[in-house]
Amino acid sequence: MRFFKFLPNLLTLLNLLSGILAIYFVFEGHLDQAAYLIFIAAVFDFMDGFSARFFKAYSNIGKQLDSLADLVSFGVAPAFILYKLILMSHGRISWEIDGFDVLPFIAFIIPLFTAYRLAKFNLDESQTENFKGLPSPASGLLIASLPLIRTQLYEGQSLLYMILTNTYFYIGIALMVSVLMVSNLPLFGLKFKKMSWRGNEIRWFFLAVSLGLIFVFQALAIPFIILIYLFLSLVVFLADIQQ
Numbered sequence: 252m253r254f255f256k257f258l259p260n261l262l263t264l265l266n267l268l269s270g271i272l273a274i275y276f277v278f279e280g281h282l283d284q285a286a287y288l289i290f291i292a293a294v295f296d297f298m299d300g301f302s303a304r305f306f307k308a309y310s311n312i313g314k315q316l317d318s319l320a321d322l323v324s325f326g327v328a329p330a331f332i333l334y335k336l337i338l339m340s341h342g343r344i345s346w347e348i349d350g351f352d353v354l355p356f357i358a359f360i361i362p363l364f365t366a367y368r369l370a371k372f373n374l375d376e377s378q379t380e381n382f383k384g385l386p387s388p389a390s391g392l393l394i395a396s397l398p399l400i401r402t403q404l405y406e407g408q409s410l411l412y413m414i415l416t417n418t419y420f421y422i423g424i425a426l427m428v429s430v431l432m433v434s435n436l437p438l439f440g441l442k443f444k445k446m447s448w449r450g451n452e453i454r455w456f457f458l459a460v461s462l463g464l465i466f467v468f469q470a471l472a473i474p475f476i477i478l479i480y481l482f483l484s485l486v487v488f489l490a491d492i493q494q
Contacts, residue, residue: 256306260313262299263320266292270324277331282398285332289395292324293388300442318369325391326365333358333394333425336401340418354418357425364429365390371433382438385431385481393428393477397421399470431481438484457483 269292276285299317303309337343337355346354365387372378397415404412414420439453448455460479464472 258306259299259303260310260316262295262302263313263316266295266299266317266324267320269295270320270328273324273328274331277328277335280335282332282335283402285328286395286398289324289328289332289391292320292328293392296321296324296388304442314373318373321369321387321391322362322366325387326362329391329394330358330361332398333361333421336397336416337418337421339416340421341413341416343418354422357422360429361390361394361425364432368432380442381440384434384436385428385438385477387432389477389480390428390432393473394424396470396473397424400473403470436481436484437488438480439487453483453487 269288273285273288273292276282276288296317299313303313334355337358344354345352368384368387371384372382375383377383401412401416404415441454441457457480461472461476464476468475
């Protein structure tokens with residue numbers, strides 16, 4: 252029984268380990284493997300919350316540990332991926348200071364905003380079921396999808412490939428996710444307290460659409476899934492206001 256009480260923290264540590272390994276693979280030049288490890292980290296992040304609710308194994312240390320793991324897996328590791336992508340991007344401009352190109356370092360604003368978002372989340376008791384601002388795992392997964400999209404579209408060398416691997420696109424992604432994370436944009440939560448359709452309609456619909464898009468478009472579906480998440484959250488928010 253004591254094992255089940257510790258299980259959420261164990262899963263959180265596996266989330267953290269996945270993020271650390273992702274950073275290692277970035278340094279080794281294996282961006283796709285690093286991206287997959289961030290996706291694995293997201294699975295552990297979901298499982299630790301689910302197991303904590305299922306076994307009622309909540310703890311203050313678990314809450315703090317979860318934030319530290321998320322900062323590494325969905326803040327630091329994605330920033331290193333984006334840093335490498337900017338270095339390899341098309342149409343790259345040089346922003347030099349004393350002969351040193353600082354432009355790729357724009358990627359490292361992501362862990363700064365991730366840290367602020369997590370601290371803000373921990374102190375905001377109103378974010379138990381829904382969110383204010385883009386959750387850090389969603390930000391991390393969006394960035395983790397970029398090297399996979401690059402690989403997926405590489406052979407065709409299409410216009411879409413040129414757009415999605417452009418320097419300005421990567422910089423725009425860094426700025427966009429950073430602002431969204433610390434915004435007060437209302438977003439519906441993805442936690443299932445029960446598995447029934449009633450009360451979870453929007454979650455099941457979003458999950459079904461997401462799985463369908465991934466099946467058809469693979470990694471290219473991830474940015475569209477994030478956009479759908481933002482759009483559906485806006486619909487839910489406006490519907491609640493009218494009630």
